[in-house]
Amino acid sequence: MARPAPALLDRDRLIAAAFAQLEEDGLDGLSMRRLATRVGVQAPALYWHFSDKAELLGLMAREIYAAAYAAVPPADDWQTWLGQFGRALRRSFAAHRDGARLCAAASPALSGEPASHAEGIAAPLVTLGLDQKRALACQAVVISFTLGWESFKANGPMREFLRQMMDFDATFETGLDALVRGLA
Amino acid sequence: MARPAPALLDRDRLIAAAFAQLEEDGLDGLSMRRLATRVGVQAPALYWHFSDKAELLGLMAREIYAAAYAAVPPADDWQTWLGQFGRALRRSFAAHRDGARLCAAASPALSGEPASHAEGIAAPLVTLGLDQKRALACQAVVISFTLGWESFKANGPMREFLRQMMDFDATFETGLDALVRGLA
């Protein structure tokens, strides 16, 4: 069993493959063995690159959050920014099958020191006049609502009934708007 | 039809045992085998009482929601009711280990017809002046926020850092208050 010399597995490639696997088979179908098969390798090889499955999921979750932050357009006031952030986050959740479920189940890995990471996260709102503590609190609130909304939409009580009865997109907008207005 | 012999197991007893198991070992430790062992039975016996694990989890989730609804005190206006509902729901999630995670992962079973169930759910708010559609939308929004908050608290980005940096209870209150005020 001769092996190709140059390593063809690395974290980024594996995470991309994991997202592809997620799209195809959902979160429940995302197993280490299937991921390994997809990239042409045996399952234990993955443990060379990740300490365990939780780390992989954490990195995936981080990517979902990062994509949301990257997609927020510049804003003139913090209320506008918060609203845009909520919408971007929702789009980011929805961009992957079971995206919200993944983020609810995994602890996103964070790059670097928590304190400096927090600073970076809070920066857009701090620039617009909020102090850091309040900036983080506002984001926590919006993240919670958005994460909860997508979870609720997928699994909440009476979801089948509600699906016929209400416009999920519009109601999310209503809720997000209420939240941001109420925070002012 | 033969009168049933004294059944060793029944749904209610099993659900209670499942909650006890949840408290001890968390959601990941709640397996059919362990639950069976706890009630002194072999694992496949559970499948006489539940079609599968999802049904069991769904019934548990239903109980968590039901406890929340039952705990909402009477209110004079719908804003007050909504706020109290949010607080009650949060307490209900927090009353069980991994309560929010369970509710995010399971589809709560609903008793009876969806339409009549929806009517019952909406009733408190309808009494206070909202039409049913808006009543359900408001509840969906509050449930989402609360569910998301508890998920976020358990798993969100920088949770360790944030735990030192902010008062989760107070911030939840801020968010809930903003949400309810914004809905008016």
Place this chain on the structure above:
DNA sequence: CAACTTGACTTAACACCGTTAAGTGGTCAA
């Protein structure tokens, strides 16, 4: 050049998991 180390994977195995099929015995109606 030979020996040693290291990186990146392999095979084998462990201890679980949810779930199904088939068997078993006690309790009832006829």
Place this chain on the structure above:
DNA sequence: TTGACCACTTAACGGTGTTAAGTCAAGTTG
């Protein structure tokens, strides 16, 4: 007494995350 039926048992299937130990190419060093 017979037979149905409830509620459970044993056995097994195919899957899971994960660890231990082995393997072999490439790079480093004596």
